[in-house]
Amino acid sequence: MNRSTLILFLLLIFLCSNIHAQYNISAEDNVLTKKERDKLERVIDYQLDFYRKVFPEDSIQSSTVKLIIFNSYTVYLLYQKEQGITHRLNSFGFYSPKKKEAVVCKDKNKERFMETAYHEVSHFFTNTYFRNIPVWLNEGLAVYFAKLRVTTKKIAPEQYRYYTDKVKTMIKIRDINLNDFFTWRHQRFAKESCTNDSYGYAVAYAVVRFMIEKDKKLFINFIRQIKSGKSARESFEIVYPKGFEGFEKDFIQYYSKNN
Amino acid sequence: MKKNLIFLFCFLPLFFGSLTAQLRPVEIKISYEVDGSFSFNSLNYDFCEYYVNINFPEINGYTTRGSIPYYGTIDTTPRKLLTIKRLSDAFSYGYTWNYSYYRGSIYVDLNLDYLYALPVKSGDSIRISRSNGHDLELVFNLRYAGDTVYACRSGMVCNNNFDIYASRVNKFTVYHKDKSFSEYSGYVSALVYPGHFVNIGDPILLVKSDEKGEKSVKFKTYFLDKNKVKNPDTGYKYTPFLPLFHTVNAGDVKPGENITYIAGISEKMIMQELSKSELKKFEKNKK
Numbered sequence: 001m002n003r004s005t006l007i008l009f010l011l012l013i014f015l016c017s018n019i020h021a022q023y024n025i026s027a028e029d030n031v032l033t034k035k036e037r038d039k040l041e042r043v044i045d046y047q048l049d050f051y052r053k054v055f056p057e058d059s060i061q062s063s064t065v066k067l068i069i070f071n072s073y074t075v076y077l078l079y080q081k082e083q084g085i086t087h088r089l090n091s092f093g094f095y096s097p098k099k100k101e102a103v104v105c106k107d108k109n110k111e112r113f114m115e116t117a118y119h120e121v122s123h124f125f126t127n128t129y130f131r132n133i134p135v136w137l138n139e140g141l142a143v144y145f146a147k148l149r150v151t152t153k154k155i156a157p158e159q160y161r162y163y164t165d166k167v168k169t170m171i172k173i174r175d176i177n178l179n180d181f182f183t184w185r186h187q188r189f190a191k192e193s194c195t196n197d198s199y200g201y202a203v204a205y206a207v208v209r210f211m212i213e214k215d216k217k218l219f220i221n222f223i224r225q226i227k228s229g230k231s232a233r234e235s236f237e238i239v240y241p242k243g244f245e246g247f248e249k250d251f252i253q254y255y256s257k258n259n
Numbered sequence: 260m261k262k263n264l265i266f267l268f269c270f271l272p273l274f275f276g277s278l279t280a281q282l283r284p285v286e287i288k289i290s291y292e293v294d295g296s297f298s299f300n301s302l303n304y305d306f307c308e309y310y311v312n313i314n315f316p317e318i319n320g321y322t323t324r325g326s327i328p329y330y331g332t333i334d335t336t337p338r339k340l341l342t343i344k345r346l347s348d349a350f351s352y353g354y355t356w357n358y359s360y361y362r363g364s365i366y367v368d369l370n371l372d373y374l375y376a377l378p379v380k381s382g383d384s385i386r387i388s389r390s391n392g393h394d395l396e397l398v399f400n401l402r403y404a405g406d407t408v409y410a411c412r413s414g415m416v417c418n419n420n421f422d423i424y425a426s427r428v429n430k431f432t433v434y435h436k437d438k439s440f441s442e443y444s445g446y447v448s449a450l451v452y453p454g455h456f457v458n459i460g461d462p463i464l465l466v467k468s469d470e471k472g473e474k475s476v477k478f479k480t481y482f483l484d485k486n487k488v489k490n491p492d493t494g495y496k497y498t499p500f501l502p503l504f505h506t507v508n509a510g511d512v513k514p515g516e517n518i519t520y521i522a523g524i525s526e527k528m529i530m531q532e533l534s535k536s537e538l539k540k541f542e543k544n545k546k
């Protein structure tokens with residue numbers, strides 16, 4: 001290898017490392033391992049790529065993606081309080097609208113820390129792109145992106161079986177009313193999720209997963225309708241073959257068939 | 260005096276025996292059969308069905324009658340579930356085994372049209388709210404009702420007096436015909452004991468007012484969820500559901516908060532889930 005090839009090679013490595021280091025990720029006490037940082041950056045790439053497809057005209061700069069990782073639970077709680085966010089039990093991440101950043105705590109959450117980080121990064125994107133996103137879509141996307149499986153070769157969504165199983169059971173016991181569900185505001189969504197075995201999260205995730213697996217382009221179109229201020233029902237009427245009823249029928253059929 | 264002492268000596272062990280809780284509701288015991296095989300037999304000390312799994316992490320030199328691992332529902336009658344027999348030509352033989360179980364049956368046939376009764380006397384009023392629990396637990400506010408709680412649905416009273424059911428102490432669990440459960444908590448004493456069948460509207464529990472004069476009992480309904488049982492990553496295997504309650508003033512409803520409901524039991528409700536012979540008896544008694 002001659003000198004110029006070597007320089008070119010080193011330059012290429014530098015550029016590649018810079019591509020992955022373009023996000024604003026700050027980790028307290030260097031709590032993030034190299035492997036974790038690499039995975040995290042790849043997942044941010046993946047999510048950013050998704051939103052660039054949804055809103056190509058409104059693409060955000062990589063450098064604005066901001067994620068803060070805390071190593072100490074106490075410091076994390078203090079920071080959360082500073083942001084005026086109410087702490088929920090067993091919650092290790094949040095999005096701060098005040099600072100426009102995703103915040104995650106690794107302390108006491110080592111096993112699910114990466115999942116929490118992917119989840120909060122999704123909230124960063126949805127809060128950046130939307131002025132007022134419906135709670136079900138916000139949480140559905142966050143759960144979907146939180147379940148990404150990252151290997152050295154690829155990133156692929158993994159099924160959140162607990163939630164899909166729950167939806168299957170709910171369909172079986174006729175305990176699902178999508179028309180009503182899409183109108184839920186934050187308070188109702190939180191209450192139904194807390195007092196009924198994660199009801200809201202399970203249905204929200206199941207809808208997002210179904211739409212992405214059925215037809216990604218159709219889902220992108222659906223999200224654009226929602227951003228333009230249309231309700232979920234109106235958006236389905238516009239983008240989905242046979243409208244809302246067609247969607248409801250296909251959704252129930254999809255999860256009744258062991259998916 | 261001597262006679263009394265003998266009496267005490269004879270009955271004391273029985274008394275302590277009944278006070279000591281059994282460790283587990285289900286046991287699988289191995290018996291040696293006359294043909295040289297080993298049978299795995301179920302013993303169910305509860306009053307409802309259980310879903311049982313018998314695993315054999317290692318098994319060499321044995322033939323089995325019945326498929327392994329074993330999965331099945333057991334009722335309260337002791338039953339032979341599986342038999343293994345040593346192969347006569349086996350060079351080496353041996354096995355390790357373990358078992359697990361869940362209360363209930365995965366073959367639930369939920370009767371979603373069943374009308375539950377409000378747990379107060381007909382004509383009394385009640386308010387219902389949701390507790391902070393994660394499993395659709397309702398809080399029946401009995402401020403304007405008596406101290407007695409009446410059964411919301413017919414079924415067999417289960418036994419929660421097992422060491423491993425520490426979390427179920429002071430809970431009153433009823434197993435229904437469709438294999439779902441209802442569970443009451445927050446009461447002071449039970450009027451009916453495990454192993455008894457209660458009919459809808461039967462008095463079952465007593466409650467007491469607190470210092471503020473508030474009186475309530477908590478209630479939830481759930482079933483063993485096949486989907487969760489089949490998923491090894493899931494911890495809690497039950498799914499809660501909200502039943503339909505019959506009210507005099509608002510019809511048959513899934514209860515909402517901040518609404519006062521008036522209780523009432525119709526004949527149709529009593530007749531729900533009665534067998535043909537029970538229906539006949541019911542009609543006869545009416546006359």
